[in-house]
Each structure stands twice: as structure tokens, then as C-alpha cells.
Amino acid sequence: MATDYDSPRKTDDDVNEDSIEELKARRNDKSASTVDVDEFEQAEGLELPGADLSNEELSVRVLPRQADEFTCMSCFLVHHRSQLAYERGGQPICKDCE
Template structure:
């Protein structure tokens, strides 16, 4: 008793159109669609993928680290650097952002 979704953007077929679509025509169309596909060499694809546990010890990561500016603070709970306008609590030497204080 499943209900099929209706795609209202597709063109509607009339009864005459439905009668014209014979099984042979539909099978011929299906065969034509499959022949236009792209052939992919699976070995090349496998070599280009990186697995989650891949050894990246020979890779070098370089990025520029900027120290916190005078108008920024580091939250003592989430350890993210925020603008001073995001500070919620500054008691007992703890600086907490609004997200962590909520």
C-alpha cells in the first residue's frame, strides 16, 4: 500500500502517449542510455583515493599561526579564540565564551 511520490515538474503524458510507448521501445531506450556511459578504470580510481587510516607521515603541513590579538580571548572551556564581544563570564580568571556559558 505504498504511496508513490508525484513529480509535478515533469511533463504529463496523455493516454495516446502511453499507448505509443511499447515495451520494445522502452527497452531500446534503456539500452541506448547505458551505452553512453563513461568507462572508468577502477585501478586508477583506487590509487587516487586516500583511506582514513592512510600514512601521512611524509606529508608536510604548513600554515601561518597568528597569536591572539588584543581584542581577542581564548575560551577556557572550548579553547577557541573569540572576539572580546563574545565573552560572557570573566570570573576567577576564567574567560568563557557566550556559547559555552549558555
């Protein structure tokens, strides 16, 4: 965009007046003042911390640790043997925790 450097420049008062006029126009504009409200149906699937989950069933099949896996004694996650960094006092440590 070309700039005309010969045109009169706006003063600080002009800039403030423009912004006030814009704010008034926004206030009068009804579409700008709408609030986005979540519907109740969207919030039904959310679980709050401390919610009673006693009637829920586990939907994931849990497998026992395999022969080529180990449990890191730092993060307590099960990793494949290729992720073993070292053993500290007989306790395996993964590469992420080293």
C-alpha cells in the same frame, strides 16, 4: 499547454505499456547506460583517514593567541574579545556556545 478533455483517456494498462516501452528504449540506448568513472589523477590528492602524514610539512603559519583574544573553554576555539559572552568560574565562554 492546452488540454483536450474530449480525447479518450489512457487506462492504467496503457500507462504501464508506455513505461515499459520507454524502459526498453533506454536499455537499447547505449548513451544512457554509460557510467561516470573517476580518473586516477583526480583521486591522487585525496587523503584517507589514518594515512601516514609523518613526512608532510605544515604549510600554514600558526600565530600565538593575541592579547585581544581568548580561548573558549566549551569549543576550545580562539575568538576575539568581542565574541566573549560570559565567564563561568573564571572560564571564558564564546557567544556561539552560550
